[in-house]
Amino acid sequence: MKISHYFELEEHVTGGIRESVVHQRKMLDRLDVEYTTEPTLDADVFHCNLMGPRSVWYARRARSRGIPVVAHTHVTAEDFGDSFRFTNALARPLKPYLEWAYGLADALICPSEYNRRLIETYTDATTTVVSNGVDGEKLEGFEALEDEYRERYDLESPTVFLVGHVIKRKGLETFVELARRLPHLDFAWFGPLDLSLKGRETTRLIEESPDNCTFTGYVDDIRGAYAAGDIFCFPTHEENEGIALLEAMTAGKPILVRDIETFSWLDDGKDCLKVAASGSGVDAFADAIERLEDPDRRERLGSNAAERSEAFTLESVASQYQTLYDEVT
Template sequence: MFVSHYFEFEDRVTGGISESVAHQRKMLEKRGIAYTTEPVLDADVLHCNVMGPRSVYYASRADCPVVAHTHVTAEDFGESFRFTNALSYPLRPYLKRAYGLADALVCPSEYNQGVIDSYTDTPTRVITNGVDTEKLAGFEDLREEYLRRYDLSPPVVFLVGHVIKRKGLETFVETARKLPEIDFAWFGPLDRELKGRSTKRLIDDSPQNCTFTGFVDDIRGAYAAGDIFFFPTHEENEGIALLEAMAAGKPPVVRDIETFSWLTDGEDAIKVDGDAGFVDAIRQLRDADERARLGETARERSEPYHLDAVAEEYERLYEEVCGR
């Protein structure tokens, strides 16, 4: 089998989508599936990861089955970067047409699948973005270095990813303000030139115990320094950083949204409905034994999301669309 594994905007798109593409390609290699990153319209399968205009063009003219990833929805596009709120309105009809060109759609979660089912009747398959545990190997050894680099005192409440409002920026900052005795750190690119005034104001006016590191050259350092993964996101298709934190044994505190329905409150995460409860949840996890208990359960819960456990699902999907 030969797959054209195409990622439009590959040189510009970062964050979770880029990580997912890297995971997919690693899984193809694990299964011995030959692929190219170029758009080849007579391959056995054309797999598009972002349905931009060039991907739509290729999908409409392909002489082979088309698989498309549903990383992007109008629902999760807003409150990200400057102008994304305005662009989210025309995005939905565009994506309805784009996703309708595929023979099969890959959804990273059941929640995302439910959203996409309102866009098109193209067959969908839930396949997690997965977590690359090999990428995290040895993270523990970086703890002292990264605590010292960012002047952090354990237990550290942390988040990993682009600093955007949709991921709960305001909640993150205000929760830190209410817990001045605890260090909060957000590891990830700031991209200030792409941010609106309200986002930059939240960053600039954050309390002294709230650190925004900017881009981190070795993301393992974030999971080394952090102790409590705080993810108050309002909308998420899955959340690779959450899976990574769980695989690293870090107890997660998350907003109780439909995306995280697979987590069990009090067992592998603490789920909070509304901003007020985050303070108590984090205070609860100041206890080292409670962090260890929840973190170990979270680590075990992440195992079905490891790349080795997911790789076969892509091969099976490709065989099915070729058989059709």
């Protein structure tokens, strides 16, 4: 079996989608599945990760030749808004386009149950939930970087942190306001800023953030973020899964999230703390962070989170790809 495992705009797209593709290819290597990263119809399955115009072109021709099409549903109109400049304006016309594009697939891969429920309002194509997974090897040895990264960004424990692109949808306003409410703690957001791509409101929030709120920009070794951070605070309003969250759990960090449907699989008080989704939730988030200043509570929640993350390792997820390819061919 040969897979055309195509990632349109691979040289330009970053963040969670890129990480997912990296994980997928590691899993295909683990399965010893033959694949090419080029779009081609000389394959048994055409698997695309981003339904851009070139992917759609190949998908339509693959179907006309009887080649099964598998597509990932990384992108939804719901999580496209409040990301980069102009994305809010594009979110509305994006949905009918995705309804049509995803409908070209014989099978859709959804990274979470929440994402699947959303996609089922787009198309009646067959859906399968397969986690993006977490690459534990990528994090190996992160503990050794603690002193270096705390010194580099002038951070003291316990540091409240987040990992990923700095975008409003991920709870930027809440994160900044929390830093303002809790001046005795350091807050650090590790990830690309790309201010030229941000809207005016996002730029203002970053530039007017308090002194105890650090935006590091691109980090050359992401292990340093998990070494320097103590409390993973993820006040996102919309998420398909959240690879950084899985990484933080694998690193044994206590997790604090907004109680949105995406995170319904997490147990509040056992492997995370949740804050009600209504409003900004700043007061409730602040209360939860103050509870997590207790090192024993951090240790307990972090240990439970690490144990829970074992179900998402690449080793655990890989076989689902083999099963799916076998089903569609």
